[in-house]
């Protein structure tokens with residue numbers, strides 16, 4: 001048994017879940033990954049999401065919208081992810097086709113406000129297509145230099161205006177030191193005023 005299979009077995013027999021009648025499934029939503037062409041996305045994020053999909057832990061009203069500056073299409077993004085996960089895809093071909101139908105890509109430069117506004121329009125189209133109900137999680141898998149400015153760009157485009165439906169995930173490292181971490185915390189808090 002490979003390390004990965006052993007790990008999956010451990011997850012499926014988690015003693016803390018024994019006796020629970022229902023698995024926890026997240027609400028309908030679109031997960032927007034900034035840095036979709038980067039290392040973390042193809043090595044960790046999309047493989048983890050595919051695993052959750054195979055375990056039926058994702059709702060059917062779910063989509064992943066990959067974003068980065070390069071001008072990929074939806075098909076390019078699906079193809080790149082499939083290439084990076086060739087073994088899993090070959091072993092679970094039907095599941096992959098179903099999962100990949102919910103993968104999309106939009107070229108967005110976090111430093112270019114019009115492209116972030118276009119992102120909002122694309123998200124509305126995905127809401128209609130996948131019934132994701134305006135719930136969005138923005139995952140910043142980009143250089144830490146963009147964490148503060150990226151949050152500001154999203155807010156300026158009106159994409160964080162409803163805190164009950166918008167979330168931002170910030171990858172580590174959260175700041176370079178205590179001072180810069182406090183500053184980033186301050187930026188994030190001012191953008192999510194309830």
Ligand SMILES: NC(=O)c1ccc[n+]([C@@H]2O[C@H](COP(=O)([O-])OP(=O)(O)OC[C@H]3O[C@@H](n4cnc5c(N)ncnc54)[C@H](OP(=O)(O)O)[C@@H]3O)[C@@H](O)[C@H]2O)c1
Nearest residue numbers: 035036037038039040068069070109110141142143144171
């Ligand atoms: N890789 C890991 O295993 C790992 C582990 C822990 C934490 N992290 C953290 O996760 C983050 C991502 O790491 P990574 O290794 O995936 O980095 P990476 O391979 O360098 O990817 C960076 C991504 O950011 C995109 N990007 C750059 N400028 C952009 C802009 N202005 N607007 C939108 N997208 C932009 C790039 O695509 P384009 O060039 O097409 O724009 C690329 O997709 C970093 O903060 C890193 O510290 C990574």
